[in-house]
Amino acid sequence: MRAMVLERPRTSLVPRERAMPVPAAGEILIEIAACGVCRTDLHVVDGELPNPKLPLVPGHEIVGRVVELGQGVEGLALSERVGVPWLGATCGVCAYCRSGRENLCDRPLFTGYTRDGGYATHAVADARYCFPLPERRDDAEIAPFLCAGLIGWRSYRMAGASGSDAGAGPRALGLYGFGAAAHILAQIATWQGRRVYAFTRTGDEAAQAFARSLGAAWAGGSDEMPPEPLDAAIIFAPIGALVPIALKAVKKGGRVVCGGIHMSDIPSFPYRLLWEERQVLSVANLTRADAHEFLALVPQAGVKTAVRRYPLATADDALSDLRTGRLQGAAVLIP
Numbered sequence: 001m002r003a004m005v006l007e008r009p010r011t012s013l014v015p016r017e018r019a020m021p022v023p024a025a026g027e028i029l030i031e032i033a034a035c036g037v038c039r040t041d042l043h044v045v046d047g048e049l050p051n052p053k054l055p056l057v058p059g060h061e062i063v064g065r066v067v068e069l070g071q072g073v074e075g076l077a078l079s080e081r082v083g084v085p086w087l088g089a090t091c092g093v094c095a096y097c098r099s100g101r102e103n104l105c106d107r108p109l110f111t112g113y114t115r116d117g118g119y120a121t122h123a124v125a126d127a128r129y130c131f132p133l134p135e136r137r138d139d140a141e142i143a144p145f146l147c148a149g150l151i152g153w154r155s156y157r158m159a160g161a162s163g164s165d166a167g168a169g170p171r172a173l174g175l176y177g178f179g180a181a182a183h184i185l186a187q188i189a190t191w192q193g194r195r196v197y198a199f200t201r202t203g204d205e206a207a208q209a210f211a212r213s214l215g216a217a218w219a220g221g222s223d224e225m226p227p228e229p230l231d232a233a234i235i236f237a238p239i240g241a242l243v244p245i246a247l248k249a250v251k252k253g254g255r256v257v258c259g260g261i262h263m264s265d266i267p268s269f270p271y272r273l274l275w276e277e278r279q280v281l282s283v284a285n286l287t288r289a290d291a292h293e294f295l296a297l298v299p300q301a302g303v304k305t306a307v308r309r310y311p312l313a314t315a316d317d318a319l320s321d322l323r324t325g326r327l328q329g330a331a332v333l334i335p
């Protein structure tokens with residue numbers, strides 16, 4: 001198998017030939033068809049997340065087919081199309097796992113961070129954390145659902161929205177940072193009848209036009225105020241300075257949800273921005289229940305993804321395009 005490998009943080013990925021991995025009990029071997037590139041990969045490669053497995057194959061938006069079943073695997077079949085997300089495994093016994101919050105597990109494994117991921121031709125994964133995927137959609141177009149879609153969905157739920165009741169939760173929703181996650185979530189939120197306000201880098205008119213094309217009622221720079229006060233805002237950009245900015249834009253009782261795994265420091269701000277029961281929350285990881293709920297909703301909402309395909313060997317180019325904001329939608333590696 002071939003893989004793009006991170007040997008040390010803050011260095012380029014190196015192409016490596018490796019022995020084909022053998023699935024252990026409970027694992028599957030997957031022949032990868034596409035792997036999305038997520039901002040979290042950038043944080044791992046840039047050394048902003050502590051203690052990655054090294055050397056590491058990054059990537060946690062894997063779409064592929066099962067080519068070998070480890071002992072005892074149930075519910076998945078050879079040649080079935082599956083997705084592998086960020087949550088690679090949980091302990092199943094800690095207080096979080098036992099209370100339906102496996103996203104906060106005390107002893108988790110994360111794909112492409114603490115176990116090898118999908119910047120490769122093949123990967124092994126714990127079968128219990130993989131999802132069967134519909135056969136009809138293009139591999140690359142479906143890959144961003146596995147993290148950008150899922151983390152957007154969990155953030156949306158934390159902002160007060162509901163999967164089953166479109167009338168519940170925010171009517172006016174702000175999205176700060178219009179990348180892979182926001183471009184999927186904007187479609188779901190507008191499909192549910194919410195007014196979406198998209199905030200991009202100041203002057204990024206291409207991203208603003210992109211947001212409007214996906215249903216945003218308004219798009220502008222993050223230094224602008226939206227045309228109406230927001231019920232909730234989700235911050236996808238890894239920029240702590242957006243927290244007080246978003247607090248200014250939400251109304252009394254409103255929520256500001258931070259959707260990323262890493263953010264620059266949040267500057268101090270006057271208490272009056274938080275007062276009147278405004279809340280700031282973070283979102284961590286995903287549960288398998290989030291994934292089942294979200295993947296069932298995607299076809300109903302008719303969500304489309306904008307992807308740019310990169311050959312596996314050019315993974316560094318994809319990461320650098322993401323780092324500099326030269327991307328619209330999501331980058332996907334094709335082995």
Ligand SMILES: [Zn+2]
Nearest residue numbers: 091094097105
């Ligand atoms: Zn646990």
Ligand SMILES: [Zn+2]
Nearest residue numbers: 038040147148
């Ligand atoms: Zn991710």
